[in-house]
Amino acid sequence: MVDPQRSGRGPLGVLLDLVLPRPCPGCGGPEPWCSGCAATLSPRARQVALPEVTLDTAADVALPVVRALARYAGPVRAAILAGKERGRSDLPPLLGLAVGTALIRLRRIALVPDEVWIVPAPSRRAAARRRGGDPVTAMASAAARTMAAAGIVAGVAPCLYTQGRARDSVGLDAAARTANLAGRIRFRRSGAPPDGVAVVLLDDVLTTGSTVVAAVRALSVAGIDVICGLAVATAAPWRADR
Numbered sequence: 001m002v003d004p005q006r007s008g009r010g011p012l013g014v015l016l017d018l019v020l021p022r023p024c025p026g027c028g029g030p031e032p033w034c035s036g037c038a039a040t041l042s043p044r045a046r047q048v049a050l051p052e053v054t055l056d057t058a059a060d061v062a063l064p065v066v067r068a069l070a071r072y073a074g075p076v077r078a079a080i081l082a083g084k085e086r087g088r089s090d091l092p093p094l095l096g097l098a099v100g101t102a103l104i105r106l107r108r109i110a111l112v113p114d115e116v117w118i119v120p121a122p123s124r125r126a127a128a129r130r131r132g133g134d135p136v137t138a139m140a141s142a143a144a145r146t147m148a149a150a151g152i153v154a155g156v157a158p159c160l161y162t163q164g165r166a167r168d169s170v171g172l173d174a175a176a177r178t179a180n181l182a183g184r185i186r187f188r189r190s191g192a193p194p195d196g197v198a199v200v201l202l203d204d205v206l207t208t209g210s211t212v213v214a215a216v217r218a219l220s221v222a223g224i225d226v227i228c229g230l231a232v233a234t235a236a237p238w239r240a241d242r
């Protein structure tokens with residue numbers, strides 16, 4: 001029996017978890033996120049080529065390498081959308097487990113150090129509340145737990161937030177939506193990582209990369225360098241040479 005106190009979801013949420021079917025968003029099978037669909041997330045995070053238009057806006061920023069685990073398509077896209085928009089709060093931690101596995105691999109090939117702090121890219125707060133929690137923060141927490149279990153010192157630093165009234169994103173295309181969000185990313189000291197640690201910026205979907213640019217800029221102003229941008233899925237192409 002699930003303990004409602006420990007799950008943090010309250011008795012009704014726990015009850016709904018027990019009675020509502022949670023089919024795999026990728027294939028409709030009976031498991032919440034079946035092994036076949038989970039396998040479409042690669043443990044090898046590949047480098048993404050940010051669009052030229054985005055790079056043109058980033059002349060003042062030392063952009064890190066940006067990587068992703070999958071193309072934004074198929075089961076991965078379905079799982080991200082179900083976690084974000086259809087209340088499947090069980091899915092972001094499962095995607096975060098794959099993020100943790102990818103970071104463990106990056107540690108093994110010495111692309112990240114022994115201690116890593118994950119900064120979740122911010123979503124609009126009102127939207128996150130309405131959906132019952134921020135999925136990217138849930139992914140980051142699950143990734144950090146996965147890494148800690150493998151002996152890597154890992155933490156989550158929720159130090160970015162969005163400010164200002166959210167423009168309704170209905171009717172905006174993906175590029176306009178990320179630009180709309182990116183312009184309002186701010187840093188707060190309260191959630192900051194310890195001084196001098198390696199920071200990975202995590203987002204669920206990379207579209208234009210304008211969120212990455214704005215987030216790296218906000219962190220850089222606060223004196224925090226990002227060693228790697230990581231997205232679960234990318235709509236931008238892979239870098240040809242990696």
Ligand SMILES: [Zn+2]
Pocket residue numbers: 024025026027028029033034035036037038075
């Ligand atoms: Zn499936």
